[in-house]
């Protein structure tokens with residue numbers, strides 16, 4: 001049997017940190033290599049978190065390097081690649097930073113070895129995460145009800161594979177469950193019964209059975225999971241959401257990265273002083289262009305030196321966003337961003353019967369961004 005490598009990338013964000021703890025405790029038999037790809041521009045809290053994880057996981061987190069620091073005049077990855085790109089700052093539409101400092105080091109390090117990569121997309125999120133284009137790398141999502149990636153589901157549920165699916169169900173299901181499963185297995189995917197509906201129906205009937213069927217299917221393919229004798233995650237029926245992630249981090253002693261904790265700010269609205277709270281909603285570089293305006297204000301007030309450092313990158317017409325940081329830091333602009341944020345948060349609090357918590361703010365803010373950096 002070909003050896004299969006298991007890897008788990010730690011971005012410095014809460015979800016990948018929680019996933020590493022979860023996997024090490026729940027699946028100690030899996031020999032997982034934990035790794036991180038450093039940009040050299042993360043917040044100190046991120047480096048602290050990775051340090052604490054090292055001791056909880058009981059093994060070193062590998063650094064997948066994107067450059068040879070000894071042979072570059074720039075002593076950190078971001079500045080090295082920025083120089084190569086002639087000072088052209090990355091943006092959501094030109095995200096060379098993720099490509100050069102996260103994806104390429106990962107794929108180069110893995111090479112051609114069959115590899116399973118575990119990714120911490122939570123059960124309460126509606127996004128897929130980065131799926132490598134390399135066929136020898138398969139992504140698994142242990143926190144979700146459906147642990148399989150979209151490409152696997154597409155193949156397993158494809159109408160042309162219906163006979164194969166049927167025979168696996170016949171071989172693996174008990175009599176009662178088989179009867180219920182078959183009404184969905186035998187129903188082809190169509191505009192009236194979509195792939196998502198078929199998937200959810202089969203997961204509802206028996207999630208572990210569905211996983212066993214997928215495992216059998218994968219044995220007939222080149223997918224890395226199919227090369228394993230056993231795969232313990234097929235018995236996993238847990239769904240992990242944001243609250244669980246915080247609990248895993250707190251219970252392990254690793255704790256939640258300090259920048260998620262809300263800090264109070266004051267803003268004058270119609271002659272009255274109001275108190276709001278702000279925090280940073282994601283890990284990643286301190287100058288990340290995915291930040292919301294209120295997060296830039298948080299950086300300005302909570303980490304003024306880093307804000308200054310971010311300004312230094314804005315030159316020769318290049319900026320982190322359409323508004324320059326020089327403009328954003330003006331007192332009247334800061335007050336208007338806080339006012340807008342305060343009013344928006346209050347509107348949302350009024351709309352929700354239970355009131356919003358700082359976890360809700362994170363849920364809202366994390367919609368946009370890059371899975372390699374923020375999970």
Ligand code: SF4
Nearest residue numbers: 097098284285288373
């Ligand atoms: S955190 Fe933002 S700036 Fe840094 S590598 Fe990721 S996308 Fe790029």
